[in-house]
Amino acid sequence: MIAIIDYKAGNLTSVARAVSHIGVECVVTGDAKTILNAERIIFPGVGAAGSAMESLKSLGLDKVIASAYAQGKPILGICLGTQIIMAYSEENDTPCLGIIAGKTRAFSKQMPDEDRRFLKIPQMGWNRICVKAGHPVLSGLNPEDEFYFVHGYYPSPDHAADIIAETEYGILFPSVIGVNNIIAMQFHPEKSGRPGLRILKNFCEWRPC
Secondary structure, three states, X not given: OEEEEOOOOOOHXXXXXXXXXXXXXXXXXXXXXXXXXXXXXXXXOOOOHXXXXXXXXXXOHHHHHHHHHHOOOXXXXXXXXXXXXXXXXXXXXXXXXXXXXXXXXXXXXXXEOOOOOEOOOXXXXXXXXXXXXXXXXXXXXXXXXXXXXXXXXXXXEOOHHHEEEEXXXXXXXXXEEEEXXXXXXXXXXXXXXXXXXXHHHHHHXXXXX
């Protein structure tokens, strides 16, 4: 069973619906025991880093996530769940979980496109990823596949080895990161059609070393 962590950061129904669509049992929960007893964990979220971290701490889920990671349980971060596994976020000047060394950075509001017009921030819409390091959760994807992004911030790991894929939007930024038994993506696989469902299916079958 997969536990989808509920820490009052939204975006849970669509994740649960996508997981159920691929025939995998899941539960949306903020209960520590249920999360730690699950086979694997999805850590989604939308919203701001500051309020998300406050909610995680008030519910005691920051320690639960750290414990699950230490146990080697497979964890998938999505969007805000990707940003706050970093050590720090520029959004709200927020100390975060620190599972991956580095920080979450803000996009500049003056990034030009090919026609020298400023790009809209946040990025909202479809974009591709360029895979830098092969990973079982990304297997079977095509270079032309596009994924749905909604974000004004992006993860920036300290170590290049933790960057699995990158995306271009004004700059080249890390869009999939991971280390050991955690992989996290800035886009929303649950809203990304067939390629997103492939990622979720791969995650459900992933056995980290």
